[in-house]
Amino acid sequence: MATDFYALLGVSKDSTPEEIKKAYRKLARELHPDVNPDPEHQERFKMVTAAYEVLSDPEKRQMYDMGGDPRNAGGGGGFGSGFDFGDIMDAFFGGGGQRGPRTRARRGQDALIRLQIDLDAAVFGSNRDITVDTAATCGSCAGAGTAPNSQPITCAMCKGR
Structure with missing residues (x-):
């Protein structure tokens, strides 16, 4: 691992x-943006x-201690709701020299499907x-929730979803 989470927390x-x-x-009290805007x-x-x-979740901590990627740890919580471990690593190391907006798509939630077979x-x-139901970005408004090249009005195709 490039960053020692234990040293970062001082434990x-x-x-x-x-x-x-x-x-x-x-540390959170000292560094919180509301307290310290630097x-x-x-x-x-x-x-x-x-x-x-990572360290507060027993499964993710064990995976981290073994040198693995906590992103792939089971349990379905924590990292699944919009958190991308790669974003943190990009914050540490500057995103590999990338400039401008990010074009890489975010990884979605893992799906577990039980299937009975003989x-x-x-x-x-x-x-x-x-058949798996998934969320898809609207092709008409590209997820913006409004019709393209228009004043903010609700997209007729997806109703802003």
Whole structure:
């Protein structure tokens, strides 16, 4: 790992969850943008928050300790709701020298689909077609919620969704 989350929070690898929480709260009070508007402190606050999100979750902490990517840890919480571990790494290292708006699409939520199959299908393999409902960006307004090249009015195709 390029960044040591334990050092960032000022705790040791064998710290208890309570010690990690206490260290995070202390740093969060010092670095929070409402208390300290300095941009350097705001970036450090983001890094400290990312470290806490990993180290406060037992599964993500175990994955991090083994040198893995906490983004792929199971559990379905934490990182799934718009949080991208890559964004934090970009904040640390400047996004690899990229300038201008970001064009890389964000990774979506993992899907778990349970499918009952018989023994023959398990042994010999088979193909199954499944239907999965997913959210898609409106082709008419590209997710802006308004018709293209117009005053802000609700898009007739997706109704702003």
